[in-house]
Structure formats: structure tokens, C-alpha cells
Amino acid sequence: MPAKIISGKEVAASIREELKERAARLKEKGIVPGLGVILVGEDPASVSYVTAKAKGAEEVGIFEETVHLPADSSEEEIIKTVDRLNQDPRFHGVLVQLPLPKWVNPDKVINFISPEKDVDGFHPINVGKLLRGEPCPLPCTPYGVQQMLVRSGYSPEGKHVVICGRSNIVGKPLAALLIQKKPGANATVTICHTGTRDLKRHTLQADILVAAMGAPKAITADMVREGCVVIDVGVNRVPDPNSPKGFRLVGDCDFEAIKEKAEAITPVPGGVGPMTVTMLLMNTIEAAERTLQG
Numbered sequence: 127m128p129a130k131i132i133s134g135k136e137v138a139a140s141i142r143e144e145l146k147e148r149a150a151r152l153k154e155k156g157i158v159p160g161l162g163v164i165l166v167g168e169d170p171a172s173v174s175y176v177t178a179k180a181k182g183a184e185e186v187g188i189f190e191e192t193v194h195l196p197a198d199s200s201e202e203e204i205i206k207t208v209d210r211l212n213q214d215p216r217f218h219g220v221l222v223q224l225p226l227p228k229w230v231n232p233d234k235v236i237n238f239i240s241p242e243k244d245v246d247g248f249h250p251i252n253v254g255k256l257l258r259g260e261p262c263p264l265p266c267t268p269y270g271v272q273q274m275l276v277r278s279g280y281s282p283e284g285k286h287v288v289i290c291g292r293s294n295i296v297g298k299p300l301a302a303l304l305i306q307k308k309p310g311a312n313a314t315v316t317i318c319h320t321g322t323r324d325l326k327r328h329t330l331q332a333d334i335l336v337a338a339m340g341a342p343k344a345i346t347a348d349m350v351r352e353g354c355v356v357i358d359v360g361v362n363r364v365p366d367p368n369s370p371k372g373f374r375l376v377g378d379c380d381f382e383a384i385k386e387k388a389e390a391i392t393p394v395p396g397g398v399g400p401m402t403v404t405m406l407l408m409n410t411i412e413a414a415e416r417t418l419q420g
């Protein structure tokens with residue numbers, strides 16, 4: 127039987143309905159949740175991500191302001207802007223859209239974001255809290271993957287999750303999230319990377335397989351066990367003369383072949399992507415709610 131298609135768009139839409147209600151409840155208490163975004167330069171992908179974040183914020187009732195800095199901004203100018211947004215009580219969340227110009231150290235800039243306002247969950251203090259299982263803003267893509275699994279009836283609890291990719295924004299924090307002794311986690315996790323010998327031997331053991339490699343069709347049907355749940359985080363541009371843009375987006379998995387074998391699979395686009403933006407909105411609302419707790 128063909129796999130169930132897990133629509134990130136649909137799961138994200140239902141979470142956004144919940145967020146609208148939470149934002150409305152905050153407003154009744156005199157708090158408008160706020161998100162400050164710093165965008166440097168005109169990189170088309172970054173501009174389109176920031177636009178999606180601003181649109182999503184408006185949709186759920188978050189006040190959003192983007193500070194657009196010129197492409198030749200210095201590290202010092204960016205850090206000064208971060209500091210200004212940190213101090214501004216209108217913003218419960220602050221994020222710096224990556225990548226930054228090549229002369230700017232992104233880790234240094236992220237370290238200046240106030241950990242309480244770090245709605246991307248990239249600050250080292252929050253990375254440490256995540257690993258220790260302490261409350262903190264969760265990195266948006268891993269949080270989105272977890273929510274998509276749980277809300278689609280495929281909780282990772284007790285399952286063997288194999289993650290292909292060990293980046294600081296996807297693979298490592300997802301592993302840290304799913305190994306916690308908590309509801310919606312409590313999984314056994316294997317992380318694979320380019321140093322892994324015989325990748326297929328590992329992927330074939332997955333109850334849940336997460337591909338976060340940035341390599342089109344790196345996961346083929348023969349690497350997937352019958353009945354596996356496949357989450358494709360990858361977003362890759364491949365040339366497509368039939369598309370007006372000259373390219374189309376594909377994931378890291380051979381979607382058409384794997385869907386004949388897997389229990390469930392996420393599409394690209396329309397899978398993890400919409401979840402990532404939605405979890406950013408969730409983190410912003412949660413940061414605003416925390417201000418009520420004092």
C-alpha cells in the first residue's frame with residue numbers, strides 16, 4: 127500500500143490555529159507577542175525566508191519588525207542591532223537570518239542574542255539546556271520534526287530513529303531532543319554522517335528515518351525498511367528546464383520510489399519547511415507567555 131503522505135502544511139495550519147488563540151489570550155492580558163528579525167543584504171533565499179516568517183507572524187497575531195541592514199554591514203553593526211532588539215521590550219523573540227556575510231562570524235553574533243529571546247534556539251546556553259533536558263526554546267526544525275511525528279500518530283517514543291546528518295541546526299539538536307526521557311521523545315537514536323561506514327546497514331534498521339543531508343535522492347528505496355516512517359528535511363535545488371525559475375525543489379529522499387514501501391513520508395516542498403516557520407512562531411508565543419510567569 128502506498129505510504130501515507132504527512133503534510134507539514136496541514137499540521138502547521140492546525141498549530142497556527144492554536145497559536146492564534148494563545149496570542150489572543152496574551153492580548154487580553156495586555157501583551158502583544160513580538161518578533162524582531164535582522165536581515166543582512168539581499169540574498170533571495172534569505173529574503174524569501176524572512177518574508178514567510180513575517181507573513182506567518184501576522185497571520186497568528188505576532189507583531190513582527192524586520193531590521194534590514196545593508197549587505198556590507200560590519201560584525202559590530204550587526205551586534206549593535208542585536209543588542210538594540212534585546213533591549214526593546216516590544217520583542218519577545220529576536221533572530222538573525224543566516225547566512226551572514228563572509229566576514230561576519232555567525233557564532234559570535236548568535237552569542238549576543240539574549241538567551242530568553244533566542245527563538246531559533248541556537249544560543250550555546252539553550253543548546254546546553256536542550257541536551258540537559260531543561261526548559262528552553264527548541265531549535266525550530268528539530269522541534270517541527272518532533273511535532274509533525276507526534277501529531278501524525280507516529281510518536282518517536284520507544285522507536286529507533288536513524289538521523290542522517292549531524293549539523294548543529296538539524297541532526298545534532300534533533301538527536302538531543304528525541305533522546306530525552308519525555309513524552310514525544312524517549313527514542314533510541316543513531317546519527318549517521320559522511321564518516322559512517324555502510325549507511326544502508328543503519329538506515330535499514332530505522333523505525334523512523336530522518337534525512338537531513340542536503341544531498342538530492344541520497345536515500346533510495348533499497349535503504350528503507352518496509353513500514354518505516356520517513357522524514358525528509360532536505361531542500362535541494364535541481365535544474366528543471368520546464369519550471370519558469372529553471373529549477374525545482376527536491377528533498378534528500380527518492381520520494382516516488384520510497385512512498386511505495388514506507389508507512390509514511392513527508393513531501394518536499396510542503397513537509398518539514400512549513401513546520402520550521404510555525405515552530406518559530408510557537409517559540410515567540412512561548413517567550414511572550416514566559417513574561418507572564420515573571
Ligand code: NAP
Pocket residue numbers: 267290291292293294295296297318319320321322325338339340341344359360361362398399400402
Ligand atoms: P549541513 O550543515 O550541510 O549538514 C549535512 C549533514 O549531512 C552533515 O552532517 C553531513 O555529514 C551529512 N551528509 C551529507 N551527505 C551525506 C551522505 N552522502 N551520507 C551521510 N551523511 C551525509 O546541512 P543542514 O544545515 O543540516 O541541512 C540539511 C538539509 O536540510 C539541507 O538540504 C537544508 O537545506 C535542509 N534544511 C531544511 C530545513 C527546513 O526547514 N525544511 C531547515 C534546515 C535545513 P558530515 O558532517 O560528515 O559532513
